Amino acid sequence: MSNKQIVCECGHKNPEGTQLCLNCGRLINDDYDKKKTTDVMRYDGQAIRSKTKNRTILDRVWNFFASVKTGVTLLVLTVIAASIGTIFPQEYFIPMNVNPEQYYYEHYGSLGLLYYKLGFHNLYSSWWFLILLGLVAFSIITSSIDRGIPLHKSLKNQRTKKHNSFYKRQRLNMTTQDQVDLEGIGKSFKNKRYKVKQDGNHLLLEKGRLSRYGPYINHTGLIILLFGAMLRFLPGFYLDEMLYVKEGETKPVPGTDRAYYIKNNDFIYEEYNQKSQSNSNPESIDPSLNKIAKNYETKATLYENDKQDVIGSNENLKAVASDSIKVNHPLTYDHLQFYQSSFDNSSLKEMTFNLKTKDGKALGQSFTVNLESPKKEYKLTDDLTVKLRSYAPDYEKIENGVLATKSPNPNNPAFVFEVTKKGEKPEFSFLRIKESQDISKGNQYDVKFANATNQWATVLAVKKDLTLPILFTGFVIFLIGLAVGSYINHRRIWINTDKGEFNIAGHTNKNYYGFSKEINQVLDKHQITHIKDTKEDIHESKEANNG
Ligand SMILES: [Zn+2]
Numbered sequence: 303m304s305n306k307q308i309v310c311e312c313g314h315k316n317p318e319g320t321q322l323c324l325n326c327g328r329l330i331n332d333d334y335d336k337k338k339t340t341d342v343m344r345y346d347g348q349a350i351r352s353k354t355k356n357r358t359i360l361d362r363v364w365n366f367f368a369s370v371k372t373g374v375t376l377l378v379l380t381v382i383a384a385s386i387g388t389i390f391p392q393e394y395f396i397p398m399n400v401n402p403e404q405y406y407y408e409h410y411g412s413l414g415l416l417y418y419k420l421g422f423h424n425l426y427s428s429w430w431f432l433i434l435l436g437l438v439a440f441s442i443i444t445s446s447i448d449r450g451i452p453l454h455k456s457l458k459n460q461r462t463k464k465h466n467s468f469y470k471r472q473r474l475n476m477t478t479q480d481q482v483d484l485e486g487i488g489k490s491f492k493n494k495r496y497k498v499k500q501d502g503n504h505l506l507l508e509k510g511r512l513s514r515y516g517p518y519i520n521h522t523g524l525i526i527l528l529f530g531a532m533l534r535f536l537p538g539f540y541l542d543e544m545l546y547v548k549e550g551e552t553k554p555v556p557g558t559d560r561a562y563y564i565k566n567n568d569f570i571y572e573e574y575n576q577k578s579q580s581n582s583n584p585e586s587i588d589p590s591l592n593k594i595a596k597n598y599e600t601k602a603t604l605y606e607n608d609k610q611d612v613i614g615s616n617e618n619l620k621a622v623a624s625d626s627i628k629v630n631h632p633l634t635y636d637h638l639q640f641y642q643s644s645f646d647n648s649s650l651k652e653m654t655f656n657l658k659t660k661d662g663k664a665l666g667q668s669f670t671v672n673l674e675s676p677k678k679e680y681k682l683t684d685d686l687t688v689k690l691r692s693y694a695p696d697y698e699k700i701e702n703g704v705l706a707t708k709s710p711n712p713n714n715p716a717f718v719f720e721v722t723k724k725g726e727k728p729e730f731s732f733l734r735i736k737e738s739q740d741i742s743k744g745n746q747y748d749v750k751f752a753n754a755t756n757q758w759a760t761v762l763a764v765k766k767d768l769t770l771p772i773l774f775t776g777f778v779i780f781l782i783g784l785a786v787g788s789y790i791n792h793r794r795i796w797i798n799t800d801k802g803e804f805n806i807a808g809h810t811n812k813n814y815y816g817f818s819k820e821i822n823q824v825l826d827k828h829q830i831t832h833i834k835d836t837k838e839d840i841h842e843s844k845e846a847n848n849g
Pocket of ligand 1: 310311312313314323324325326327328
């Protein structure tokens with residue numbers, strides 16, 4: 303760290319990079335671009351680290367992140383990324399039982415595949431979005447420290463006495479020969495809620511300093527917002543998952559690390575009676591299209607698992623909540639919410655078969671195969687038994703005499719049955735939907751498909767969001783910062799009576815018109831010449847020249 307100091311004419315030692323002497327307000331930096339002198343009051347002429355130090359790698363990293371350009375670029379990138387994330391649906395909006403990579407490719411082409419590969423399908427939990435948010439936060443913090451701290455220091459340690467050149471550089475400044483009552487003027491400004499500081503024949507009048515902190519309050523709100531958004535990546539703070547539960551099934555709640563389980567006790571589905579619908583030509587349409595769900599709900603029980611922390615142990619479930627989950631009526635427990643999202647009855651649950659002779663005579667009672675966990679043997683009569691020799695829930699092909707399955711889901715079940723009758727040679731047959739064939743030769747019996755029942759499953763959306771209060775706080779602070787920065791004006795007036803003259807200068811961060819009006823009200827009261835906005839003068843003379 304270098305400690306190069308700049309000594310002002312007044313003798314005050316200022317840190318390197320200072321534009322205006324901390325003590326007397328003289329412009330002391332010769333390198334300072336004269337064109338930018340209107341800017342110099344922005345940070346009260348204080349040394350800004352990013353504008354001063356550029357030697358080590360740390361300096362450069364600091365300067366990079368402290369730059370407004372970097373901050374704005376990162377913010378724009380984040381907004382662009384967030385909007386790209388809305389082009390195609392996020393993963394939790396696509397159907398549950400599909401391969402997401404395949405889904406994005408089939409529905410949105412190669413662009414969809416790219417979308418998936420880059421992680422846009424899960425944008426708000428992707429690592430690079432987290433990094434982007436982190437960089438934005440880092441940039442805001444860096445730039446706030448870079449400019450906020452020097453500004454704060456200089457506002458806190460303001461001297462009342464300023465050099466004549468400081469007065470002359472202010473947009474509002476005037477020197478008159480008026481004889482004035484310094485105390486009286488101070489009092490008048492005090493009545494206008496100015497803070498008055500006096501040092502000999504010098505006055506400093508100030509109000510609305512808070513306005514200068516507006517951007518930093520604003521930044522604090524943004525940081526809290528970003529922090530809240532990043533907390534979503536931590537387990538336990540945020541959940542947005544889909545859960546597929548079959549009737550009668552109990553499943554661990556995703557994202558809770560086996561702390562909670564939910565059971566679908568019963569799924570109720572009601573639909574409008576077709577005939578009551580005012581459908582002009584119902585016959586011409588597939589009847590299933592006319593079905594409109596009137597109500598669907600899940601009778602669910604939520605369980606807490608006592609043995610969550612014991613690795614490898616069986617769960618010990620304790621019912622903690624029971625409710626009927628309907629659209630717009632979630633089950634709620636301990637910040638967890640379960641919403642009715644949709645349902646599925648497309649997969650098969652059971653298939654029932656009859657055994658018949660070749661000439662169509664039924665033998666014994668029918669038998670039902672549970673497609674999830676089929677029994678091996680079905681006794682039809684005392685001497686007639688059907689054995690399930692091979693089973694594929696999602697038939698693909700026959701491999702080495704065994705049925706191969708694509709998935710464990712009963713989408714396309716296939717069976718090899720063995721029919722045995724006491725004293726007779728066993729018979730084999732192969733069955734799948736719309737197809738049956740004898741395997742052994744000269745079969746006497748046919749296994750015939752009778753009917754099937756579908757499996758009802760509910761699709762629940764599991765939600766939890768502990769970051770909302772944080773996001774809300776951040777947003778409120780952000781708005782406060784915005785209001786403070788917009789509605790409060792920081793006004794400062796310097797007055798002295800050096801050499802028997804009346805010198806006055808004023809600076810504000812906005813609304814010079816209102817400011818000069820306020821000063822002139824006081825000057826009026828003390829019979830002093832009005833102050834004029836020097837910027838307005840320039841403006842007027844330009845107009846005059848043009849005209
Ligand atoms: Zn000085």
